[in-house]
Amino acid sequence: MLVNATLAHYSDWFYASAVVVYVLAMAFYLVEQGMTKTRRQRERELVAVGGGDPALADQVPGEPTEEPPARGRDRADRIGRMGMALNVLGVLLHAAAVLLRGLAVGRVPWGNMYEYDSAVCLVALVTWLVLVRKFDVRRLSAFVLLPVVVLLFLGGTMLYSTASPLQPALQSYWLVIHVSAAITATGLLLVAGVASLLYLARAGNERDPRRLARFASRLPAADVLDRLAYRVTVLAFPLFTFGVICGAIWAESAWGRFWGWDPKETCAFVAWVCYAAYLHARATAGWRGNRAAMVNVVAFAVMVFNLFFINLVTVGFHSYAGVA
Amino acid sequence: MIQGLLAFLRNAWRGLTTMRTALILLALLALGALPGALLPQRQLDKARVEKYITDHGWWGQLLDRLQFYDVYSSVWFSAVYFLLFVSLVGCLAPRTAEYLRQVRAKPVITPRNLSRLPHHDRATVDRDVDEVIAAARSALRGWRIAESTEDNGARTVSAERGYLRETGNLVFHFALLGLVVAFAIGKLYSYSGQVAVVATGTQFCNSGLLSYDSFTPGLRVDGTDLDPFCVRVNGFRASYLPTGEADTFDADMDYQSGGDLSTGTWRHYDLRVNEPLRTVGDRVYLIGHGYAPEFTVIFPDGQQRSSTVQWPPADPTTLLSAGTTTFDPPNTTDPAELRKHQLAITGLLAPTAVYDGTLLSSAFPAAFDPAVAVDVYRGDLGNNSGLSHSLLTIDQSMVDQGRLVKQARQNLKPGEEIKLDDGTRIRFDKVEQFVQLQISHDPTQVFVLVFAVLMLVGLAGSLTIKRRRLWIRAAPADAEAAGERTVVEVGGLARTDQAGYGEEFTKLATHLLAVTSADRRGT
Numbered sequence: 143m144l145v146n147a148t149l150a151h152y153s154d155w156f157y158a159s160a161v162v163v164y165v166l167a168m169a170f171y172l173v174e175q176g177m178t179k180t181r182r183q184r185e186r187e188l189v190a191v192g193g194g195d196p197a198l199a200d201q202v203p204g205e206p207t208e209e210p211p212a213r214g215r216d217r218a219d220r221i222g223r224m225g226m227a228l229n230v231l232g233v234l235l236h237a238a239a240v241l242l243r244g245l246a247v248g249r250v251p252w253g254n255m256y257e258y259d260s261a262v263c264l265v266a267l268v269t270w271l272v273l274v275r276k277f278d279v280r281r282l283s284a285f286v287l288l289p290v291v292v293l294l295f296l297g298g299t300m301l302y303s304t305a306s307p308l309q310p311a312l313q314s315y316w317l318v319i320h321v322s323a324a325i326t327a328t329g330l331l332l333v334a335g336v337a338s339l340l341y342l343a344r345a346g347n348e349r350d351p352r353r354l355a356r357f358a359s360r361l362p363a364a365d366v367l368d369r370l371a372y373r374v375t376v377l378a379f380p381l382f383t384f385g386v387i388c389g390a391i392w393a394e395s396a397w398g399r400f401w402g403w404d405p406k407e408t409c410a411f412v413a414w415v416c417y418a419a420y421l422h423a424r425a426t427a428g429w430r431g432n433r434a435a436m437v438n439v440v441a442f443a444v445m446v447f448n449l450f451f452i453n454l455v456t457v458g459f460h461s462y463a464g465v466a
Numbered sequence: 467m468i469q470g471l472l473a474f475l476r477n478a479w480r481g482l483t484t485m486r487t488a489l490i491l492l493a494l495l496a497l498g499a500l501p502g503a504l505l506p507q508r509q510l511d512k513a514r515v516e517k518y519i520t521d522h523g524w525w526g527q528l529l530d531r532l533q534f535y536d537v538y539s540s541v542w543f544s545a546v547y548f549l550l551f552v553s554l555v556g557c558l559a560p561r562t563a564e565y566l567r568q569v570r571a572k573p574v575i576t577p578r579n580l581s582r583l584p585h586h587d588r589a590t591v592d593r594d595v596d597e598v599i600a601a602a603r604s605a606l607r608g609w610r611i612a613e614s615t616e617d618n619g620a621r622t623v624s625a626e627r628g629y630l631r632e633t634g635n636l637v638f639h640f641a642l643l644g645l646v647v648a649f650a651i652g653k654l655y656s657y658s659g660q661v662a663v664v665a666t667g668t669q670f671c672n673s674g675l676l677s678y679d680s681f682t683p684g685l686r687v688d689g690t691d692l693d694p695f696c697v698r699v700n701g702f703r704a705s706y707l708p709t710g711e712a713d714t715f716d717a718d719m720d721y722q723s724g725g726d727l728s729t730g731t732w733r734h735y736d737l738r739v740n741e742p743l744r745t746v747g748d749r750v751y752l753i754g755h756g757y758a759p760e761f762t763v764i765f766p767d768g769q770q771r772s773s774t775v776q777w778p779p780a781d782p783t784t785l786l787s788a789g790t791t792t793f794d795p796p797n798t799t800d801p802a803e804l805r806k807h808q809l810a811i812t813g814l815l816a817p818t819a820v821y822d823g824t825l826l827s828s829a830f831p832a833a834f835d836p837a838v839a840v841d842v843y844r845g846d847l848g849n850n851s852g853l854s855h856s857l858l859t860i861d862q863s864m865v866d867q868g869r870l871v872k873q874a875r876q877n878l879k880p881g882e883e884i885k886l887d888d889g890t891r892i893r894f895d896k897v898e899q900f901v902q903l904q905i906s907h908d909p910t911q912v913f914v915l916v917f918a919v920l921m922l923v924g925l926a927g928s929l930t931i932k933r934r935r936l937w938i939r940a941a942p943a944d945a946e947a948a949g950e951r952t953v954v955e956v957g958g959l960a961r962t963d964q965a966g967y968g969e970e971f972t973k974l975a976t977h978l979l980a981v982t983s984a985d986r987r988g989t
Contacts, residue, residue: 307707310715314740376929383925387918398658398738398751398906400914401649403510403538409501415496419489422928426485443497452503457514 149246156239161294163232164287170225171284177218178281179359206276222280222307229283233271234266248306253308257328261296262291265329265364273333277370279362282324287335316392319360323385328445330378331417335442337371338435345432368431371438372424379417386410397459406460409448416441482549483556491550498546502537507527509536512681514571530567551646558639571655572612576622580957583937585968587975590943590950595621598940598952603976609936620941625954627662628934631962634927641920642677642730646916652910654686662776664758664900665702672696672905674749693746693907695723698732702755702899710783715739717752717901731915737901747907754902759815759838759894761791769796776900777815778858787815789858792847805846808868808943810860811892813840828878836897838878933961936974954979 242260244251252258270286273279308317338360347358359365389410394400401407420441423434453460481487481824506514515535533540580586591598599613604625609625616622634787659678675681675689683689701718720732723745735743737785760774777789788904790812798804816828819837826839846869848861864870874884939955956975960967 285691306709306711307713310712310739313714316740343920346742380922380925380929383922391915392740394911395742396751398742398749398753398904399908400911403502403507405503408499411502412496412499415492416501419492419496422485423490426489428486429489456503457511 143279145305146246146248147305149242151240153239153246153305156235156242157294157298160232160236160239161291161298161357162292163228163235164294167225167228167232168284170221170228171281171287174222175217175281175284177221177358189395190329206275209333218281225283226274226280226347229267229287230271232279233267235262236260236267240264243305247307249308249433250318252293252325253317254301254303254306255449256297256301256303258321258325259293259301261325261326262332263293263297265326266290266332269330269333273374277362279366279370282340282361283445286333287397289332289336311396314392314396316388320385320388320392323381323388327378327382327385328382329448330374331442331445334371334374335439335445336373337367338438341367341371341435342432345435364431371435375417375420375438377419380425382414382417383388385415387405388458395457402459403459404460405452405456406448409444409452413441413444413448479556482553485557485840487555488550488703491546491553494546495550498543501534505537506532507535507537509538512822549647551643554639554643555585558636558643558850561632562636565636567791568632569629572904573610573624573626573935574611575614575941576624577957580937580939580955583957583959584780584972584977585956585958587951587956587972587979588954589947589979590953592951595619595940595942595952598954599623599938600681601979602938603942605632605974606936613639616939616941618941621751621939622940624850625936626934626940628932628961630927631931634924634929634931636924638921638924639930641917643925645914646669646923648913650908652684652908652914654684655910656681656684656908657687657689657905658693658902658904658906660902662751662756662900662902663697663699664774664776664898665699666774666898667698667700669696669698670903678905693723693748694727695721695745695748696727697721697743697750697903697946699901702901703753704755704832704899704942706830712831713757715752717755719743721745729798736931742906747909749906751904751906753904756900756902757787757833757836758898758900759791760896760898761793761811761834761839762893762895763793763809764891764893765796767797768875771796772895772896783831785817786828787817788813789815790860792849805869807844808847808849809845809890809892810843811840812843812860813838815897821877824877833899835879837877837879838894840875840884840894841872842874842876842886842892844873858916932967934970935959935961935968938978 183412237397238255240251243257247253252261266286267290270283274283296369341352341364343358343362344361344367347361348364351359389407390400393402393404393407416437420434420437422439423429452458471851487729503981504837506518508515518535519530522529523591529535532651533542537543577583579604581588600622603613604918606623606625610629613621615805617945641932644724647927649797659675659681661670661677661679662941671677672692672695672827674692675683683687698720699717699808700720703714703716703718705713707713715738717737719737721735721743723728726733737743737750737752739752756776758774758776760772762770762772764770771793774790774795775789775791777787777791779785780788792811793809794804795807795809798807814826815838816826816836817833818828818835820829826837843860843865848864848870860870865872876884878894878895880896885891885893935958937957941953941955943950943953956965956971956978958971958975
């Protein structure tokens with residue numbers, strides 16, 4: 143299968159544009175986040191208006207019900223909407239880049255680390271757009287965009303590899319199944335990891351309002367962030383399990399054994415155990431909340447470690463990075 | 467004394483089976499598995515382990531003593547997963563008993579005050595109590611329900627559903643246990659071995675350890691009772707992109723197994739990467755390939771000997787290969803005489819030759835313009851000393867002792883030859899290809915797969931299904947106004963911490979209360 147250089151070129155162009163648009167969207171979101179009132183500001187406003195219902199003051203953004211119709215909020219909302227518009231545009235450009243890469247090489251667009259990285263970011267952002275429709279968390283988009291932009295930048299510079307066909311070991315329909323499951327799970331778990339990180343910031347601030355006062359008091363309530371992280375992980379964990387099982391089936395037909403403690407397999411196992419620990423921790427008294435969130439963050443760190451360190455540094459069967 | 471011991475055991479058991487201990491063990495399992503990804507492992511690459519130990523001095527040796535190069539068979543890793551295993555059993559046993567009890571139990575009776583529940587709704591409707599209960603019964607199809615009548619004439623329905631959540635959870639954990647057991651049994655009875663076969667119609671038969679170049683047996687495998695089958699490799703094709711990257715590998719192969727062995731029937735199979743041959747419980751994989759030069763030696767007395775031996779790739783991208791081909795002199799039975807005249811041809815093979823001066827290297831992995839750069843040695847190869855020796859290199863100690871002496875060094879193209887001082891001529895005829903095959907046997911892997919699929923099914927059930935309860939109380943209204951005969955109250959409670967029950971409850975409650983409103987219009 144020959145490579146269509148024109149399409150590959152367009153793909154690269156779309157990729158670069160998507161990154162630029164994401165950075166712009168991030169700027170808008172950050173402005174929106176900055177204009178969101180802190181808890182104390184909101185309390186003060188409510189006292190000034192005379193709506194001294196302490197229950198209301200305790201309420202925090204996150205539930206779409208309470209939306210103080212202040213003018214500042216309106217402007218913030220407009221800027222947030224612009225960020226969202228840019229974000230959607232970025233996702234479209236990004237999706238076009240992935241699609242064109244696939245068309246250019248006549249195969250699924252996840253045959254090396256650059257393509258994998260790009261696809262993971264796309265899944266993460268699509269997941270996020272879906273979540274923003276369900277939860278009132280739009281102004282947090284910058285915190286999801288930040289790791290995505292970093293990953294895309296690393297992908298475009300350090301990991302970049304030109305469009306080329308697959309090596310024989312990867313020519314299998316399991317590439318479609320196993321790797322797409324891994325990509326989807328990783329993309330989802332990225333969002334969950336960010337939510338848990340924000341949870342840690344917010345929960346610390348709720349315990350002691352002086353901690354991260356300017357940053358964390360603008361975040362949604364801790365339980366909203368916790369629910370967000372849990373919901374996404376609950377979806378991603380079976381997918382991840384499915385991906386690992388598919389990997390084992392593929393390994394059986396490609397390498398002669400379904401499990402051989404190859405570094406990548408080991409690291410996937412470690413991540414799986416960490417996510418299992420997160421799910422258990424969240425149902426265990428004394429571990430719910432902070433500790434569970436920490437486990438989730440550690441688990442995602444293992445996923446990132448698995449992607450970068452294992453692919454680039456260690457020697458194993460999964461050496462498909464294609465990084466010169 | 468005995469009581470104290472029993473108390474200790476009981477406490478240890480209780481401690482071990484708590485969720486907290488399980489969490490710590492899970493963390494230890496993750497932490498313990500990690501060194502296996504970072505340090506070289508014997509099971510994957512013995513040579514790298516040895517190199518790592520020599521490179522790191524006392525630190526490397528300490529790690530070795532602590533079994534860090536055999537993480538997955540180490541005492542400490544085994545201890546962690548054994549404890550986790552026990553903890554899991556200790557957690558599952560009571561839960562299974564509880565589950566069996568609950569499956570047969572009726573839904574709990576309706577609480578006195580439904581408005582205290584997280585989900586609650588209430589309306590007064592124009593139907594009598596029995597009609598409301600009948601409507602509820604049909605709306606709650608699929609729920610497990612129990613009805614009761616209270617003293618004041620009110621009737622209630624308690625309903626519960628989502629039992630499959632716990633079913634899924636138990637299935638997942640039992641399947642996990644099953645998977646670990648199947649995996650462990652597999653480690654006892656599995657084996658795998660590798661062998662290089664020159665692709666010129668050479669046969670390989672799975673008859674014993676000696677037919678392999680390397681063999682990794684399970685703990686209960688001694689290599690005497692292997693599944694008999696034979697393969698014959700007729701040819702090998704590799705295609706490359708202009709960049710030199712491989713595109714396809716394809717070994718043209720015949721095999722016989724089972725009844726075919728006695729009748730001598732050969733069946734054809736195209737062996738490819740990702741498409742192993744599966745026969746009589748064994749699998750044959752194509753895991754590598756390379757070149758095998760054919761050399762012919764014409765001895766001074768005119769006798770000829772030919773040999774084609776694999777020279778494995780030294781550079782995987784250009785397939786520049788390195789190896790050694792050896793010859794024994796003909797008509798020599800005296801060992802002392804034999805050891806003076808053994809020949810070794812050792813050096814490099816390039817499938818597409820390029821030269822830097824006289825230094826040979828390879829420009830492309832396909833055999834467009836093959837050439838070899840060889841040293842010819844004569845003397846004692848040292849292969850009769852009883853020590854193990856490598857097929858791929860000469861014994862350097864023999865060279866150092868002066869018992870193996872270099873006779874010539876030359877670059878050869880196919881058809882070219884080297885003439886030694888005694889009149890012996892060594893001709894490089896051509897290159898053939900060889901395939902590296904792996905034979906694997908694992909009798910329990912299909913069980914592992916079944917358990918893995920069960921785990922996935924159980925996991926999906928336990929993470930998506932919600933265990934929830936619903937209660938309805940229909941009581942006659944105190945003062946019966948027109949169209950207001952019955953007070954209906956609905957309450958709901960999700961038993962798991964998963965959000966999302968609210969939507970279902972609202973839907974059900976409005977349905978239950980609206981059915982009656984619609985009826986009111988009708989009557």
